Amino acid sequence: MSALTLRGLTVRRGACPVVDAVDLSVAPGEVVGLLGPNGAGKTTLMRGALGLIAADGVSSLAALPPRARARAAAWLPQNREIAWGLSVADLVALGRLPHGRGGTPADRAAIQGALAAMRLETFASRRATALSGGEQARVLIARALAQEAPLLMADEPIAGLDPAAQIATLELFAQLARDRRAVLTSLHDLNLAARHCTRLVLLDKGRKVADGAPRDVLSKTNLASVFRLDAALIETDAGLVIDPRGVLA
């Protein structure tokens, strides 16, 4: 059974489709990277899939009642909002809201596990609003992990993180996939996407233009037509490296 199935998902802003008839399926064990230039519709696609905005077409998640959906998918929005000065542990515990009243051994284990996964154990009692931007981002990822949903949908989760934290986060996503969970994440770093995602989906002007193995999606033609990049694709012993050399007119 797939973690997410979209058929002909279309989101319109006025008359103009921002997401245009996208078919997509994400299965357990996959880390699917959602790529595309700014304004390609990555965020809108994920919000539409979750049912957070009105969309035409079929989304297996949007069809669920709210509580069931919250147990089926965790959502990590791009804008990292923390309104009040909660402690890191209390903030991560918010991920347990869909699971009932909280405070059970399962809740505590999930919170501890999420803190450990993001290496935040020593931060547990710190006030979240007093942390740096990158640290707050890690706390919010931990919150989404604590939700323990079969599918994690993350909107540019590694933007603004230091290089080690970026790689650690994507390795964590790979670990989730090995645990038979699924991840759908939008990314801008093509090299990290190539190395850490099991599959890439390329969006351009709301349309899905490529879907497949990183090596096939990140072709010279796709990089040129979608990203307007003149890039060299270099094979190394660690895999494919994309070296953008210039912007095409």
Place this chain on the structure above:
Amino acid sequence: MMRAVTLAALSALVVLMIGASLLVGYAPLRPGPALAALFGQGDPLTVIVMQDIRLPRACLAAVVGAALGMSGAAMQGLLRNPLAEPGLIGVSGSAALGAVIALQTGLAGAFALALPLTALVFAAGAVALLLLLAGSRGGSLTLILAGIAVSALAGALTSLVLNLSPNPYAAAEVVFWLLGSVADRSMEHVSLAAPLILAGLAVLALTARGLDALTLGEDAAEALGVSMARLRLQVLVGTAAAVGAATAVAGAIGFVGLVVPHLLRPLMRARPGALLAASALGGAAMVLAADLAVRLILPDRDLKLGVVMALIGAPLFLHLIFRTRKELA
């Protein structure tokens, strides 16, 4: 742990304040006979003072304070803004307008509860207008803007009524009512306001989990299974019932809804859901304390509760700003 201790301490404070409110007053009564009179024992005059004057006053101060404190916490949680307060949605302004019209037209003298009932009708009208303007689909910003519009309209109409007032005595009566007070109210006022306030507080108590989730923003809260439309409606209706009823019997009392959640937030580890119950207790304690101050400072000058509340609240608020500034530096 700290949360339970804080709630227990606040409850004890409220009980203490109700006790003090019953025992302090214009008529010097010794505690023993006063408490006996509360249950109808002893000197008939003392019984009247306790049952018909002090008991309704203490009850009203407690429920009005709870209404203002809890709805302040709910509004701040919903709007994710520490400057939000229950008056923002215009219900208290509209209730005050209703009361002012009742006073000016002489309707207030028609029967005992004419004034608070008119105020309640106007408060309900304000909620209807808000729902029409902001709708259940409108966002929080629409709600604030609609609230400001309703407040402004109610304020303008209140000024108009005062402006057209036929004589200065009537105008003075209105102004004094607007200052806010729980003095000289009867048990009828309590039985009119208390059920509505308690119903409002019960609705607000349902929002705790939603307000907690809202810490992460509206999108994340919605994805955690919280229906934002329902949450907004619950906060709106709960606040309207509690604050509308409170204003209808006690007039406009400011600062409680703003200051109390602020004071208690650090003690509840900043969690907006847990802050609701704490702010209800804290609000009750604060209004009871202010009402005691009214009686102790200038017992024979009929000092108004709303005035004292603002005099206590404003410096407290300045202190809080100062403290926040130091934390940010």
